[in-house]
Amino acid sequence: MTGGRLSHLAPDAVLTAARRVMARCDELARVTADEGAITRVYLSPEHARVNRLAAEWMREVGLTTRQDAAGNQLGLLPAADRDAPVLMLGSHLDTVIDAGRFDGIVGVLMAIEVVRLLRVADGDGWRSPFPFGIEVAAFSDEEGTRFGKALLGSSAVAGDWDDAWWELEDSDGTSLREAYREFGLDPGRIGEAARRPDQLVGYLEAHIEQGPELDRRGESLAVVSSIASARRFQLVVEGEARHAGGTPYDMRRDALLGASEAALAVERICSGEHHIIGTVGQLEAFPGAVNVVPGEARFSLDLRGEFDGERDRVWNAISRELDAIMGRRHLRWRAREVHSAAAVFCAPLLQDVVRAGIRATVAGAEPATLFSPAGHDGMSIGALTDVGMLFLRNPDGISHHPAESVAGGDVALGIRALAEAVAHRGAERG
Template sequence: MQQEYLARAERIMQRIQQLAAISEDADGVTRTFGTPAFLAGRALVQRWLAAAGLPTRTDGIGNLRARLQSANPAAKTFVLASHIDTVVNAGKFDGPLGVLMGLDLLENLLVQKAELPFHFELIAFSDEEGVRFHTTYLGSKVVAGSFDQALLARPDAAGVTLAQALETMGADAAQIAADAIPAADWLGYFEMHIEQGPVLWERNVPVALVTAIAGQQRVELTFRGMAGHAGTVPMAMRQDALCAAAEFVLTAEQFAQVHGRGLVATVGKLAVSHAASNVIPGEVTCSLDLRSPDEQPLAQAYDYLRSHAEAVAGHRNVTLDWQLVQYTAPVACSQPLNELLAQAIAESGYETIPLVSGAGHDAVPISFVAPATMMFVRCYKGISHNPLENVELSDLAAAVAVADRFIHLLHTQNPTR
C-alpha cells in the first residue's frame, strides 16, 4: 500500500513540476490572474481533468471546475479545491498542490468505480492571491455567492478593468451569480495546502489539522508633509513624512510583540514619493497587515494603531490618509469535519497536530456557506511565496494516504448530514 501512495505522489509531483514550468518569467513561478501564463497553466490542468474522464468547465470568474456525479441527482456536493494563480516569483506548491492532490483523489475513485453517496466537485480557483487587482478570494467568493459585482470595474496597474480581463479570458461575467453553489447544496469543503510556517518541518510530521484561519485587516497609510532641501530646512521646522512613517512602523512591531496571543503586524510596503538623497520626504505610503485568530485582539490592534498613526501625524505636523483595504474575520473550521480528518490522520499512523493558519485561504469565504476543513502538508522550513518552496515525496505520499482515508471516512460516516 505504501508503494501505491508513493507512486501516486510521484505522479502528483510530476504534474506540479510541469505546471511550474509555465510562468511569466524564467526566475521563479509567476502566473497572475488572467495572464497568458495563467491561461496556459489552466489549460494544462484542464487537459489532465479531461484525460481522467471528468467533465470540466470554466465559470464566469475563470475558475476551472470538474464534477464527479453521484448516481443520486438529489445528493449534496463535496468540494475539493485550491488555487492555481500565484504571487510574483512564487514557489511551485502554494495552491497547485491542493488542486492536483484533489485530481488524484478523484482519479482513484474512478479507478475503484466507487459508489458515491454525494457529488464531488474539484475547483481550481482562478484568483486567491489577489496580485493583479489587489483583491483576494475572487474565485472562491463566486462559488460561495459573495462576489461583489462592483469589483468588475476595478482596474489593474495598466488600467484594464476586471470585466475587461474576464472578456479577454473568454469568461462571461454575466453568469457569475449563477456560478455559486447554493448553501443548501453543500456537503462540505476540503482544502489541502502546504504549511506556510515551520511547525511541521521542525517536528518532522508530514501533515497537520487546521483548526482556524486568522482574520486579517489590511490598511494603506499615506503620510503627507512638506518636501524640502535637506541642507537648508532646520530639523525643528521639518515636516518629514518618512520619519512619521518610520515611527509608525516601529510602533506596529512593538505592539504585536507585547500583546502576542497570535497577533502579528507587518509593514511590507514603503514608497517614498519623488525620493532623493538630498530631499526631505514629503509623502510616504506604507502598508499595514494585521492578523489574529481572535476577533477582539485584531480589533484592538486596529483601533490602537490607527489612533497612534493619527497622533504621530499630529505631533510631526503632517497629514494622514488611512484607508482600510481589506477586512476578513477569523474563521473556525468545521468541528465535525475536523474530527473526521483527525481520525484519518491518527488511523494513518501520524501525530495529530492542530494548527491555526496565519495565512488566508479560499476556505475563508467558503466557510460562511459550508462546513470547511483544511489539511496542511509539511513544506521545506515552512518557506512559501518563494522559489525555495518544496515538499518531500515521502511527505506528499503520507498526505495522499491521509486524504484517501479521510474521503473513505466521509463516505461511510458523512458527519455533516
C-alpha cells in the first residue's frame, strides 16, 4: 500500500469478489416470506436465516461474529491492538414487500469482500492492517416494513432507542416486544446493542443509487454528500357517506375526491421545489362500497428534502393548500406525524476518502457527488460517528421493485473503490 493506494490488489481477485457478491445476492433473494417475490422483514424466520448465512460468510473471511441485542448481525476483524476502535462497514438485509435483490444487501456483501481483500495474516487468524479494526454490520430493520418504524436496528446501535416503540404492532397485531421474545431476543437487554462514539472511527456504506443520476451520467460510482431529511404523515379526510345514486353533486362531501385533490397538490407543490420530494403512497376510501359516496379517506405522505428547513417550509405550504381544498369541499382533515428524521451530512473526511477511492479505481473525470433522497442506516449511525457513502450505478434508477438492478462490473469497481477508501482512511491520522 502506498499513500493509501492498494497497488497489490489483483484485478482477478476483485472480479471474483464481484461475482461472489452477485451470486450471494441471488442466494439471499431465495430467502423470502412470499413465493415468487422477495419479502424479508424484521424478526421473522427469514431474518434469522439471512443472519445465519451472513455470519457464515463473515467467518469465512476471518471475522468473529455475533448477533447483537437488536438482531443485527456483526463481524469483527480486530486491529493488532485488540482494544482499538473500528471502522464500521455495512448496510441492511431486510426488504420492503416485493423487493429487489440489491437494496442494502449488496452493501453488506461488498463489505465482506473488502475484508477479504484487506485482511493480513496474524498467526492462525487474520487482523486489520490499519490502526483500527474493521467491523461489518448487517443491520436488521432499515426499511421499517413490519412495524412501520424505519431504522430500528441501527437506532439501537446508535443508542437512540425509544421505549415507546415496544408498543408498535404489525398487521397481525403482534407487538414489537412480543416479536423480540418470539425471535429469541430479550427486550430488557436492548441497551446492550448501543455503541460508544469512542469505539468507532467512522461508518462507510456502499449502496445502489435509488435513482437514475449515475445512469444518466454514464458513470459507475459517486460520492454521497448527504442523506435526505424525512417526515412521514398519516392523513385523514372526513366527509359524509351518502347514497351514490340519490345524492346530487351540490350536496356531496366526498372525502376521496378531497384526498385525491390533496395528492395532486403534493405533486404540484413538490415538483416546483429543488431537492424536495413528496409521495402519496397509500390511499384508502371508506366505507369502500361501490354505491356509497366515500365518507372518509386516509392517505400517507412521505416528504423528503436535502435540508430540514426547506422540507418543513414545504410541509407548511402543503398544509395551507389542504386547508383551502377541504374548505372548498366542506371537508375536514387531520394529520398524524409517524416519522421524522433530520438530514445527515456525510463527514468531509469520509467524503474525501470515498472520492480518493473512486479516483484510484476509475480513471478520468472527477467523481460525481450526489445527494441521497433515500434514507439509509447512516441516518442513525450519524448520531454516533462520522458517516460516508459510496453510490453504485442503478440502471434506469428503479428500486424497491423486482426490476432493481446493478451490473457486476460496477460491483467490481465499487468493491475496489470501497477497499481503497478504507485504505485511505487508514493512512489518515486521527
